[in-house]
Amino acid sequence: MKFYRRSQTKKISIGNVTIGGGAPIAVQSMTNTNSRDLKSTIVQIKQLEEAGCEIVRVSFPDLESVCNIKKIKKSIKIPLVADIHFDYRIALEAIKQGVDKLRINPGNIGSKDKVEILVREAKRAHVPIRIGVNAGSLKKIHRSKSDLLRAKALVNVVMEHVEILEKNDFDNVVVSLKSSNIYATVRAYEIFASKRNYPLHLGITEAGPIFSGSVKSAAGLGIMLYNGIGDTVRASLTANPVEEVKLARSLLQSMGFRSFGIDIVSCPTCARCQVDLIKIVSEFEKKTSGMKGLKRLSKPVKVAIMGCIVNGPGEAKDADFGIAGGKDVGVLFKDGKIVDKVNPDEWIPRLISMIRSYQGSQE
Numbered sequence: 317m318k319f320y321r322r323s324q325t326k327k328i329s330i331g332n333v334t335i336g337g338g339a340p341i342a343v344q345s346m347t348n349t350n351s352r353d354l355k356s357t358i359v360q361i362k363q364l365e366e367a368g369c370e371i372v373r374v375s376f377p378d379l380e381s382v383c384n385i386k387k388i389k390k391s392i393k394i395p396l397v398a399d400i401h402f403d404y405r406i407a408l409e410a411i412k413q414g415v416d417k418l419r420i421n422p423g424n425i426g427s428k429d430k431v432e433i434l435v436r437e438a439k440r441a442h443v444p445i446r447i448g449v450n451a452g453s454l455k456k457i458h459r460s461k462s463d464l465l466r467a468k469a470l471v472n473v474v475m476e477h478v479e480i481l482e483k484n485d486f487d488n489v490v491v492s493l494k495s496s497n498i499y500a501t502v503r504a505y506e507i508f509a510s511k512r513n514y515p516l517h518l519g520i521t522e523a524g525p526i527f528s529g530s531v532k533s534a535a536g537l538g539i540m541l542y543n544g545i546g547d548t549v550r551a552s553l554t555a556n557p558v559e560e561v562k563l564a565r566s567l568l569q570s571m572g573f574r575s576f577g578i579d580i581v582s583c584p585t586c587a588r589c590q591v592d593l594i595k596i597v598s599e600f601e602k603k604t605s606g607m608k609g610l611k612r613l614s615k616p617v618k619v620a621i622m623g624c625i626v627n628g629p630g631e632a633k634d635a636d637f638g639i640a641g642g643k644d645v646g647v648l649f650k651d652g653k654i655v656d657k658v659n660p661d662e663w664i665p666r667l668i669s670m671i672r673s674y675q676g677s678q679e
């Protein structure tokens with residue numbers, strides 16, 4: 317099937333972030349605080365920013381909560397998307413408050429007049445609208461047992477909303493078509509991308525708890541990203557949303573789409589390993605996860621931490637540098653060649669200092 321790939325999608329600006337048209341695939345997440353509670357919502361958005369979230373969505377269920385947008389925007393740096401169900405007055409207030417994008421399905425607003433007013437205001441304020449349909453919200457009539465038919469039903473419902481906006485001469489549009497079924501989701505995105513070139517926000521909805529949900533999200537999102545589909549991603553997990561950001565970033569980096577710093581290469585260990593590699597690697601990961609400035613690298617620095625001297629340097633020869641463990645000493649290697657011997661308590665500081673000099677040499 318021929319479809320528009322991410323380099324061919326329409327460029328859309330969401331606040332200070334551009335998506336589509338080959339722009340870097342953006343990491344999104346969504347708060348799970350009560351948006352009437354300004355303080356906890358801002359705290360969570362800041363945590364998401366810190367973790368590397370680039371666009372945040374907040375659900376505003378009523379006029380009281382949506383009036384917090386101006387104050388939220390003053391405290392955060394990343395673009396804010398207001399998720400609104402049905403009530404166009406809440407959407408209008410969100411625009412008035414300076415929101416960066418709306419997620420609302422125009423077919424659910426009601427009369428033509430209300431849609432026209434909303435579109436007029438969104439146009440005036442340059443606020444894009446995301447049409448987002450989830451399989452769970454399809455009417456019974458659309459809920460087929462066949463994954464392909466379910467995918468087609470998702471696309472049909474999305475197209476109804478898209479056409480309403482297009483009839484109103486509005487094309488500042490982003491689309492998502494999520495299902496918790498990987499096959500139905502992938503097919504739905506492919507079919508939609510064969511019809512329109514609007515940027516696509518990807519997600520496998522209701523993916524589940526942290527471990528199984530991460531696996532499911534990575535599998536589903538990975539297929540679409542590999543095939544050239546997807547301008548922004550969100551991993552929907554039943555967990556702290558910071559975990560969604562970590563997963564999305566890790567997925568994009570492991571597939572080579574984005575560089576967020578360090579790519580850790582470490583072995584699963586075996587009978588040859590004489591060090592507590594699991595502990596060392598997890599400590600290294602913790603200490604380096606917030607290292608500043610690494611995002612500026614055009615590709616992540618690959619650091620290996622391997623369990624034995626016999627095979628370690630060879631198995632990790634793709635790494636920029638690393639350490640392989642012996643009984644009381646590790647060997648430091650660079651570009652596959654041994655350059656020094658290091659005591660176990662110095663492994664992590666030594667690797668961190670090598671990351672710093674690597675970073676300096678790339679700037």
Ligand code: SF4
Pocket residue numbers: 583584585586587588589622623624625626627628631
């Ligand atoms: S690097 Fe060494 S310890 Fe690690 S898996 Fe390979 S052989 Fe085993």
